[in-house]
Amino acid sequence: MAEAHQAVAFQFTVTPDGIDLQLCHEALRQIYLSGLHSWKKRFIRFKNGIMTGVYPGSPSGLLVVVVGYMSSTKYALADPTLGLTAKLGAHIPISRYMSEESQRVVGGVLVGTGLWVSIIFIMRNALKCLLSWHGWMHARHGQVSWKTRFWMVFVKLFSGRKPMLYSFQNSLPRLPVPAVKDTTRRYLESARPLMDDEEFKRMEGLAKDFEKTLGPKLQWYLKLKSWWASNYVSDWWEEYIYLRGRGPIMVNSNYYAMDFLYVFPTNLQAARAGNAIHAIMLYRRNLDRAQIKPIYILENRVPLCSAQWERMFNTSRVPGEETAQYEGMFNSTRVPGVDTDTIQHVNESKHIVVYHRGRYYKVWMFYDGRLLLPREIEQQMERILADKSEPLPGEEMLAALTAGDRVPWANARKAHFSKGKNKQALDTIEKAAFFVTLDETEQRFDAEKPVQSLDSYAKSLLHGKCYDRWFDKSFNLIVFKNGTMGLNAEHSWADAPIIGHLWEHVLSMDPMKLGYTETGHCRGELHPSLPGPQRLQWDIAVECQNTIASSLKVAKALADDVDSHIFPFDSFGKGLIKKCRTSPDAFIQIALQLAHFRDKGKFCLTYEASMTRLFREGRTETVRSCTMETCAFVRSMMSDNTRELRMKLLKAAAEKHQQMYRKAMTGKGIDRHLFCLYVVSKYLGVDSPFLKEVLSEPWRLSTSQTPLQQLELFDLVKHPEYVSSGGGFGPVADDGYGVSYIIVGENLINFHISSKLSSPETDSHRFGSNIKRAMLEILGLFQLNNTVNK
Template sequence: MAEAHQAVAFQFTITPEGIDLQLSYQALNQIYLSGVRSWKKRVSRMRNRVIKGVYPASPSSWLFVAIGILATMYMQSDPSMGLIAKIQQHLPLRYRLTFDLQSVVVVALKVVCTLLWLSLILALRFCLKLLLSYHQWMFEQHGRVSNTTKVWVTLLRLLSGRKPLLYSYQTSLPHLPVPAVRDTLTRYLESVRPLLTDLEYKRMTDLANEFESSLGNRLQRYLKLKALWATNYVSDWWEEYIYLRGRGPIMVNSNYYGMDFLYVTPTSVQAARAGNTITALLLYRRMVNREELTPSRVPGTSWRSDLALLLSTDVLQHWQDSEFVAVYSRGRYYRLWVYRAGRLLSAREIEHQIQWILDDPSPPLPGEEKLGALTAGDRVPWAQIRKEHFSSGVNKRSLDIIEKAAFFVTLDDEAQGMKGDDPTGNLDRYAKSLLHGKCYDRWFDKSFSIVIYKNGKSGLNAEHSWADAPTVAHLWEYTLATDAFQLGYTEDGHCKGEVERSLPPPHRLSWEIPSEVQDQIFSSLTVAKALADDVDCHVFPFRDFGKGKIKKLRVSPDAFIQISLQLAYFRDRGSFCLTYEASMTRLFREGRTETVRSCSNQSCAFVKALEGGECKRLFRQASEKHQNLYRMAMTGAGIDRHLFCLYVVSKYLGVDSPFLKEVLSEPWCLSTSQTPVQQMELFDLKNHPDFVSLGGGFGPVADDGYGVSYIIVGEDMINFHVSSKHSCGETDSHRFGAQIAKALQDIMAVLSADTPSSSKGPAQPQSKKLL
């Protein structure tokens, strides 16, 4: 085989005349170039570590400190602040007479310069951390900035430097504070008040008071001790207990998806779309490795992670810069090298390799086609099968290739997208395909799987434990924009560039799958298909208006949508429910998410008033309340992560809390999340209005609830993703989608009824961007 031949650097045979050594200079040249590339990356990483280590100063600033000390020396002053004199005093007399004073001065100057420089760096970093701990700017009214905030902005700009690297701010971010138990309980009781009767509320208040007076303070002391020791008192427990210790399927229950452009498919050639998409993802990874991405208002995290399984719990494994991707096509697995001799293959070369896979006529091996179902079913059987049958031999080698690949690529044999006789139904099927596919043609354990459909449409399925949606959304935005606007296609729909004809073909993975493994594959597939068939997905673009019209009313778009969801749910179910909205806590080191309990007394009062008459004032109160809840969650004053950690501590101590047990078992019947648009500069919607993103979505959290994801695109569109379960007779995703659209229209009608007066009203607080 060609790839086997290229992998051999030399051959030798023993003859009567001696050893006949045959070198493959092409292979040796590739080894040399790969080594050069590896060392260049090491040097680049070392350079970045140095730059980050001295941030917010720069390595060259040491010279300025040295020049300043030399200037003081020439001014007949002692730059060592008495250090030289002390060294001379402690030297024996015989050495004092022969000791080179100039050498002492030079050494002392170097020591003083370095110590002073390090002291200045620590002082600057401490000041930057203090500045980043200031969050009052978030609570100020739009257009009414206090003098304190103005001074804060000026100082932050001065200390931040002009060109920070991607992770420059990490060590300067403050730690997530632990709220007081009483404050968290007060906010919790306020959040559940509209959901409980007077008798139920009194009972819950008594439970909360009993918890505070007895067990609460004891658990809080342990939690504060952890906060002093750990970088973030929530994130490690959240990752372990919420994501990695779950034994149910991660497909649908945890993984989420991202979709392609709504109206446009840049090319209908499947291999070409795969070539550009893979290239764009690798270019993004290169920028992450070099830390060339500009730090956003929410610090980024590396997306290079893979999931490996153990029996008791899953674990995250981070691999270093893999040079290949894993590809699935028509039941077969391949390793596709994307680097050759240290060079990233061109998009046209990757397309050529993908086309070779598509044209490969070889059939799947026994048990290979549906092997991926093991990652879609329950975790315990997969862990057991992995340990018994994938820990050695050919199966281990092939599994290692999949898990150590940069990411996973599925060449789907179906066509998806909105176009066709049934655009609404096509979008729904498109979403379901990305969420679970055929339950065996994705590798759900991978950090993310890219799906390229037969007609050129694309999408991704992401595993949740390693990163939240904003991180993946940032990656996917860059990929779509680079694919469509930077890399581009030829007139006949192929990738641009040339192909090196000596490229070895992709490597087909081998498997030895015995009957007992095939039986487990069938069992896992049965579990996964039952789960997938139960999911009811509905995707719809809302085009009546967008954030442009909402902002003209001096209302936060997110608050407007969240209150609309409350109205829609009340109309759909005739009651209110516990509502989950994800908020980021990336203002803090290693921060991930916090819950915004969007169902409040104010939002319920507005919904009830809307059903009975005029209620503009109540909407303003509900909107302001929602924005305040969101800000408190972002600034570390949320409810649910604190209660979750108190519950974990109670389990470690072996004590039971009726209050915590009841709180942590409450179902989120309405789970919502906004997909942020973070890089609008990559998309020219004015000249290319059709290149709008559909965003992404997730499965329902509760069996009798709804999952709602939305993305605010441009000024005039909001795309919604609604999910529920067919097995619940009280939920219907299409019906709820219609309720959402009507709620948006009705609230807009109420707020627009008296436009002049509303525009003259008091300015409402708005979300501001971090500077």
């Protein structure tokens, strides 16, 4: 595919007179421009490191403090060194080398710099103390107390000016370790609605015994870790929950994000890929320069941790071998000889890898010292689509290795991809900025068959053909034949809101800022001398091909078992829910409990993801949404009770849910603490019947809200059609449901439901119908005059 004369910097021939070198000036020019680009990037990173390191101070602030200090001491006829020069002069002969005036200037600069550093230290720690207060969370929605406003003024005062993405990292508080007594009490409270009296009494005894005997010992180690590490949970969570897993990450871990629901900017696959790839690369450039604004909540005053952004690009999960393991929930606790997957991240990558019709291509993103423009990227995609060559033996289904079990992939990687052209090609994929699939199928929302079209679209993004996505990459951009697109993201490096922030940027840039011509192409001109994509070369042995086939069989069985159902709920949205003076999230979670009870006739342990990014390196915590209060409300809806009683129980359930959500966000959750206590017990080689039983309980209803984080990018009042479909994930339990939902604007909520076809207890479409019914029934209790579409 690539023009040979542009891929080689020089040629040489042997003649009777010696060796004749023929330098290619264009290639040398590209080398020069590439080096210039790299040095510019290094300088920007160095500068950003300084700016972030001294925040909330700044180099200009240093100048102001030093000059101001020197001027004030000179005006007051005071010694700017505060007597320091005289004390040093008694031991060091300073006067021999410096004049008295020079000593005053140097000493004043040093003391002024020390004063500046002290101011930064005070401001940073004051801000950390301020951010450790979470009383603002307890106010009713839309109401801010005078105490909170007073606090917000001080947060603003100590937050400095013009923060960059990572500016607040050193000012964020550490995640606190809850008391063992509080955690066991909250656990028993959450478990009560799911146990009969005898079972609960037994579990209560186990909890009390743990609280008095083993718990304090394990807690001591966690306290020690919390003082030493930035976050006592995140590294263990990443390792044991994600990287130690030996099963497929496809469906079980990776998740997806969808395109616009009703807008189709172009039908040209190459053009849509051109704009999307360019928008993603612009985002990466802003990320490298730390020019992405920090993420805030509460009127843009309270910053969230930005650590997860660091590995968004140039990142791949690398499989590790399994040589030993423990039994239990975390069946591979670290002991000598146990391997694990690792996350490989490189600082710089100037290319992407594109998959189409069984072939892999390396596409450079820079030429002439600049980023390729959308039309130029489209040109590269068109060249790939026009290529009629056939896949090499074993190449077409190679990515099935990333979709199957981790151990066969790790063994195959070591045996067949550790040298030669295979290693070079694999390195190209793993070190690419991200992975792109030009899919041969057509997916999109079809108004004539909305259910089938969205279900097919979701399954394609979640697993595709099981061999046409590189599931180990931080994320895959998937562009379908008809121009629709989406993402598939690996979970270990970050949580969904991080990739969601990128996706919002891409969707806002694509049709509204970059745009298309009348014929559907990207705007701009073709490049007359742009080198084409480079086809990756493989030499895949028969033995490796057998492993690929085996992994594909495992992956296809998993994919074929997924029952997906995606539906836009447009009967009402958060606009009407707010009129009910109820939290939209609490409203939906209670509706899910009512729907689940109707679906299965019983309650179950429910997982709702909440973030802990108010703390440094925070990730997630669990809100156990199935509470005594919610169960009481659900039972009232299933029996002959008055509206007044149901409203009273609904209000209590919503308030309880909000209370638990606040606790999860502020470091007072249950599950991460119990998880870390369990890990410590395994390190110490002790067994806890209480922890073992708690952590083996299945989450038969796993839920998550996809937040819209950059509302300013979408004017849904003027352009209500520009709504995202959100995203989803696979089922967590074999006999359970996975539910993701996104609240879009005032009048739409998109639901993504998954379960397993092999389970006789679940049916995603049946559950979807129950969700619709539950939402309408709960709204009906409020007797609003607004017309609701049923």
